[in-house]
Amino acid sequence: MRVLFSCVPAIGHTYPLLPLARAFARRGDRVAFMTAAGMTPVLAAEGFDHLPAGPMPDALFAEAAARTGQDAAADPTPESVSAFFGEIRLDTTADEAVAVAREWAPDLVVNELTDTVGPLVAAVLGAPLATLSFGPGVPAEFRTAIAASTAPHFTARGLDAPATLPAGRWLLDLCPDALGPVGIPDGVTRLPLRPEAHRGPDGDVTPALAPPAPGRPRVLVTFGSHFGDPEIVLDLLTAMRDGVDAEFVGTALPGAGPAEPRLVPFQPMAGLLAGVTAVVTHGGAGTVLGALSLGLPVVVVPQGADQFIQAAAVTAAGCGVATAPGRPDPERLRAAVRTVLEDPAYAAAAADVRKQIDAMPSPEEVAAALSGAI
Incomplete structure (x- = not known):
């Protein structure tokens, strides 16, 4: 099976996908990541295919600030967040992503909740989509705003735009019950997925530091x-x-x-x-x-x-x-x-x-x- 992972080009959006990507690779499946070329240093050691598409976040943040007058990272609002993750990311990435994904021909697309490129690619190619929710539930007003901002790219290709996020068949939920429910739209199946502290490609968890002094935290x-x-x-x-x-x-x-x-x-x-x-x-x-x-x-x-x-x-x-x-x-x-x-x-x-x-x-x-x- 060929499994395509799609994510915002940032470490905090890429790392949560790696345990599942590694699990598919260990099964003998072919795995690729579709994200900006600037993520090559992060992905190179993993041995996955890398399908470069779109710019890195600094360019996206700059464009979001120019369009909205807001800082989507420091002061997130539905307007600034949807501009960054939805409208601007697809404006700068969609065509390239669809082209490289069509050539790679995935059987399954896996994205993370704020990635809007994966859902578009899955819809264009008719591939099933699973979405990773990498933490406690993102408020509904942000999820619906992001989805709405993607609509022009779906309708331009003759596709129905999602009403909210996640938009695929499965929500891969990293959030334990103690941290609260994650919003799940009708028709989406929740699959809990155990989170873990990030490990290197070899899975090594050798302590990085000498043990602390006895009795001192x-x-x-x-x-x-x-x-x-x-x-x-x-x-x-x-x-x-x-x-x-x-x-x-x-x-x-x-x-x-x-x-x-x-x-x-x-x-x-x-x-x-x-x-x-x-x-x-x-x-x-x-x-x-x-x-x-x-x-x-x-x-x-x-x-x-x-x-x-x-x-x-x-x-x-x-x-x-x-x-x-x-x-x-x-x-x-x-x-x-x-x-x-x-x-x-x-x-x-x-x-x-x-x-x-x-x-x-x-x-x-x-x-x-x-x-x-x-």
Whole structure:
């Protein structure tokens, strides 16, 4: 079987698809990723086919700001988000994507929830579509706005446009029940899929750091691949080290230049989480689910995008604490970290979420289910 994965060209949108892509490859299926050429460094080590299509996010953000006057990352609204993910991405990517996908001829298309190229390609080619929901539910007003912004590209090709997202036959849901329901339109079948902390292509989870000192908690501070400005991370490290009895480790951005001695290089999270007691994060879905898959409570410091959704979900589940958006007040940040370290209820709730995640179907099981349904 030939399985085509389609995603927004960004690490946070690509990594959640990799466990399922690897599972298909282990079954002997042919796997390809359709995304911008700039994602080659991320995909090259995986051994998948790469079908380049469309520009990288910096060009999309610039065009979205020009059309809407808004920053779709820092201050997301239905208008700016739909312009970025729907209208502009298809304007710049659709024709190229349809051409390369038609030549590759997939039997199944798998996309992530904010990717609008995959649904269009699947509709043009008549291929079944499965959509990965990489975190707690995106509000309906955003999903319907994104879908509406894609309509011209569907109607121009004589196709019915989706009324909302997801638009395929299956929703591959990474979200455990504790983090709340994901909106599922009529006619879409939910298939739970176990999330995991990102691993390298060889699946190695060897600890990236030496074990922490006995009796002293280690806290990982990571703001992902887009929002991880070293200045912000270093400010947070300074604030927390002054008043919290713990070891703090911060991560740099991907491809960072000369090493800052207080930061470790960007690398697979599975290795970084070994020996960690809690995680301080911007609230990216992959980071939050990766931490919870190991039963680690989180402190979410939302910076933009969908991070407010993760912040609300972990707070409601009792497995984390959220601060005010942006750069938090240092004392409130320290108080939040002390809370998740010292109040055992947070670790207990995170452990309960881990049990739910452990019980979800594996990527191998989901790959087999999809293959059997086609």
